[in-house]
Amino acid sequence: MTGAVNIPLLQRLRNAQGAFVPVAELGAGKTLDALRTDLAELERFGFVLESHPYRGVAYRGPAARLCPDQIEHELGTRRVGRRIAVWNRVVSTNDLAAHAAASTANEGLVILAEEQTAGRGRRGRQWVAPASSSLLMSVLLFPSEHLAEAGWLTALGAVAVAEVVAAWTGLDARIKWPNDVRIAGQKIAGILVERGDGAVIGIGLNANITRADFPTELHDTATSLRILTGETVDRSELARALIRRIDDWYDRGWSLGPDALNPAWRDRSEHLGQLVQVTTPSGSHMGRLIDLDLRRGLTLAESDQNGRTRQFSVRDVLTLTPCQDGPGPNSQIVTP
Structure with missing residues (x-):
């Protein structure tokens, strides 16, 4: 067992950006023994520090495991992150969040886990990641009727993740319909929204996974922040950034309405302007995707000279895929 981590001390060391901080500057208001205890606690938790008898102490790296104190410290959110629970090993963070939906007082609860034994993806797929390598997060919300409309919460999760990934890497993060975030394809x-008494946004974000950690069949189709940046990711700081982005968009949804999310969602789309095939309960349709709107749906350009368009509601779209081959046998071609 470890005690509470001294987060102001950790921040002072981190802010020095690798330089040594003299012990006299770290121990203001504390006895030397108390400072040593706090430093030892940081190291016991897993933070990498270097001590020098004359120069002081330097920060060398984050803890491999998630630090609840670090995530919660001065988080400053309005709704999301009111409570944060970090688990070592769970069946599914979404399942735990769903159990907490018995009380609306739990709105904004964030559940994080080092490892999931049965993480879920869309259409029953599994989300598998080595322990302590990814950000496995579920957020419990009780949205208004408008914010609970088809696709809005999925779009919220995707936009928030894409913005954090873009900020972390400096690269263009795109949303592949409807729930994947990708860099250069x-x-x-991935995001999985599940509804019950409340709504749960489940997120799996590859953080410190190496290329060797991925199954061979995913080497060309999956990536991680560590692969993209070449550096070990502080997953606690990553969790803080993502919780803040989710909270910001969710709060905007409550105050400005669901349409506030549209521009960011549209601009992050990987498919906008492409020839795509949309599958609905009525069949498959092909056309150039010229607009995305969470209320109006997807707009495809038709092929006739009148410039007519065809719209599909978000809830009716079963799949959306770029068209690289010819149309399927039941497709209706509506290319411009």
Whole structure:
């Protein structure tokens, strides 16, 4: 067991950006023994520090495991992150969040886990990641009727993740319909929204996975922040950034309405402007995707000279795929 981590001390060391900080500057208001205890606690938790008898102490790297104190410290959110629970090993973070939906007082609860034994993806797929390598997060919300409309919460999760990934890497993060975030066509995150008494946004984000950690069949189609940046990711800071982005968009949804998310969702789309095939309960349709709107749906350009368009509601779209081959046998061609 470890005690509480001294986060202000950790921040002071981190802010020095690798330089040594003299012990006299670290121990203001504390006895030397108390400072040594706090430093030892940081190291016991897993933070990498270097001590020098004359120069002081330097920060050398994050803890391999998630640090609840670090995530919660001065988080500053309004709704999301009111409570944060970090588990070592769970069946599914979404399942735990769903159990907490018995009380609306749990809105904004964030559940994180080092490892999932049965993480779920869309259409029953599994999300598998080595322990302590990814950000496995579920957020419990009780949205208004408008914010609970088809696709809005999935779009919220995808936009928030894409913005964090873009900020972390400096690369263009795109949303592959409807719930994957990709960099240059390689998947880095997935979102799974499940509804019950409340709504749960489940997120799996590849953080410190190496190329060797991926199954061979995913080497060309998946990536991680570590692969993209060449550096070990501080997953606690990553969790803080993502919780803040989710909270910001969710709060905007409550105050400005669901349409506030549209521009960011549209601009992040990997498919906008492409020839795509849309599958709905009525069949498959092909056309150039010229607009995305969470209320109006997807707009495909038709092939006639009148410039007519065809719209499909978000809830009716079963799949959306780029068209690289010819149309399927039941497709209706509506290319411009």
